Amino acid sequence: MKSQGFSFRSRLKSFRFAMEGISRFFLAEHNAWLHLIATIVVFVLAAVVGVTKNELLALVFAIGFVWVAEMFNTCIERVMDFVSNQRNSDIKFIKDLAAGAVLTAALTALAVGAVVFIPKLF
């Protein structure tokens, strides 16, 4: 691929494409709305009970980790559906592993949430 010089206009265009990807993710994926609700609940709870700067950083990273995992999972699902719409054991493995990555991220976030909130709530 031919390398072009740095241009703010092309960086801005790439940013617009990325934002388009995120908005299409919300339009197509119900899970995105569940994550959004969970994200809002966590930040409202953090504001109500009060968290330190480090606790807030841990929550932001944990939540961002889940969002990124979910977006990559959606990409992998779409690629697999594009590659073939036939039943195939390799596709099943790839999709299930991608879903497993989301579950791992969600459990990690749950553990972070428990460490931060349980001592403040009980």
Ligand SMILES: Nc1ncnc2c1ncn2[C@@H]1O[C@H](COP(=O)(O)OP(=O)(O)OP(=O)(O)O)[C@@H](O)[C@H]1O
């Ligand atoms: N082409 C395929 N070949 C084999 N197994 C598949 C194929 N497509 C999906 N599966 C499997 O069927 C099950 C359900 O798949 P599906 O894509 O409906 O997942 P899901 O968990 O409902 O995902 P989502 O709700 O995020 O769309 C999963 O175990 C998945 O791996």
